[in-house]
Amino acid sequence: MLSNSNSAATQEVLKNYYQELEGFNLAPLWNVQEEALVDEPTSKASPHLWRWKDLEPRAIKAGELIGTADAERRVLMLLNPTIKDRIATTNSLFSGLQIVMPGEAARAHRHTPSALRFIINSDGGYT
Numbered sequence: 533m534l535s536n537s538n539s540a541a542t543q544e545v546l547k548n549y550y551q552e553l554e555g556f557n558l559a560p561l562w563n564v565q566e567e568a569l570v571d572e573p574t575s576k577a578s579p580h581l582w583r584w585k586d587l588e589p590r591a592i593k594a595g596e597l598i599g600t601a602d603a604e605r606r607v608l609m610l611l612n613p614t615i616k617d618r619i620a621t622t623n624s625l626f627s628g629l630q631i632v633m634p635g636e637a638a639r640a641h642r643h644t645p646s647a648l649r650f651i652i653n654s655d656g657g658y659t
Contacts, residue, residue: 575623580612582610587608587629591629594631604638605628607630
């Protein structure tokens with residue numbers, strides 16, 4: 533922690549400085565520190581459980597109803613019901629269940645380094 537120091541800036545000088553910061557898409561943390569720095573994370577999302585017995589038949593049905601010409605990524609999004617205003621599973625994660633039917637191949641694409649992919653059921657599939 534920094535040791536205490538006195539500021540010689542007047543309110544007018546600070547107001548002008550804050551306006552200057554806005555022009556560079558900057559903002560002073562010290563003006564919102566109480567709400568920005570918390571002891572523990574907070575989230576609008578509440579825990580939600582998706583059961584495989586509910587997911588699997590709907591994924592298979594998507595494979596039957598939606599062809600690759602209709603949707604390059606045949607993905608069912610796991611949307612948290614407590615954060616309906618976002619396409620998200622949690623505040624910081626998106627989860628999707630993709631079905632690739634036998635004989636299909638999904639075009640290669642890039643992900644962020646934090647993306648996770650794994651195969652649940654396959655005979656020869658790879659990622």
